[in-house]
């Protein structure tokens with residue numbers, strides 16, 4: 129199945145799940161979701177911006193301070209448009225460079241200006257001819273030490289928030305781990321292993337392959353080939369924009385081309401392209417497939433066993449298009 133066929137197959141499922149979430153059904157029953165988790169500065173937002181094609185807030189300290197549901201909708205008739213919503217606020221805009229400002233504004237409104245976090249969800253829906261069809265939730269990065277102005281238990285608060293999302297058996301856990309750290313010590317992977325010991329719903333993304341020390345490539349290959357910490361869904365290695373490229377104003381489109389060139393020319397990693405274990409494009413396809421597998425069961429059958437009759441009836445109408 130090519131990417132367009134896959135997208136056509138995935139879209140109705142994603143829309144249904146997003147509609148269910150928007151009317152609060154996720155409080156009553158777990159919905160299939162992709163949650164992005166990682167230690168602080170592991171590269172979560174960089175991966176999401178490569179997938180979405182738009183720059184997201186970045187900086188030092190905790191940048192993602194509220195769960196951000198990123199809904200990507202492919203529509204060939206639309207150049208680019210976005211809607212950001214949180215609590216009772218809804219803002220529509222059509223300028224990609226405005227995303228950072230709107231997300232920061234939403235985070236400040238929910239979590240206050242500064243360094244605190246909040247559990248309320250911000251939804252950012254991007255419709256464009258160039259995005260892939262996916263919905264993911266970005267979560268705050270796990271931090272070990274509180275910085276000035278943060279409550280002492282900030283680390284525990286973040287882990288608590290992450291746990292709420294990843295303990296749901298229908299959540300695909302996307303763990304982001306930099307290649308240049310010891311994978312066994314990453315808190316995010318440990319948390320994923322606690323709730324998913326077999327790794328059946330955990331997919332790991334290795335970032336920053338350009339920053340590893342010479343000689344460490346063999347170790348990274350062993351990890352990607354699932355020989356170090358086994359995960360049923362396996363590993364994908366990606367290269368995103370580094371600080372230098374951001375300072376030079378490299379566009380995300382350029383960064384995607386550069387990513388492909390990086391792997392093509394890499395002495396050790398080029399074989400991973402053939403094996404479909406490298407690049408953000410390959411990651412997007414894997415995620416679409418994983419999401420379809422997770423929600424393939426007929427939603428109405430699933431709901432019959434799990435929901436109250438009122439909700440069940442609402443959803444059956446939704447599924448048949450009368451909602």
Ligand SMILES: Nc1nc2c(ncn2[C@@H]2O[C@H](COP(=O)(O)OP(=O)(O)OP(=O)(O)O)[C@@H](O)[C@H]2O)c(=O)[nH]1
Nearest residue numbers: 168169170171172173174191269336367368370371
């Ligand atoms: N060289 C290089 N740098 C990268 C790569 N991916 C991310 N970075 C850099 O790593 C830093 C942290 O990346 P972010 O995407 O902000 O990390 P994050 O996990 O979202 O951070 P928090 O939300 O604060 O936890 C940024 O300066 C990125 O430019 C990569 O593949 N290569």
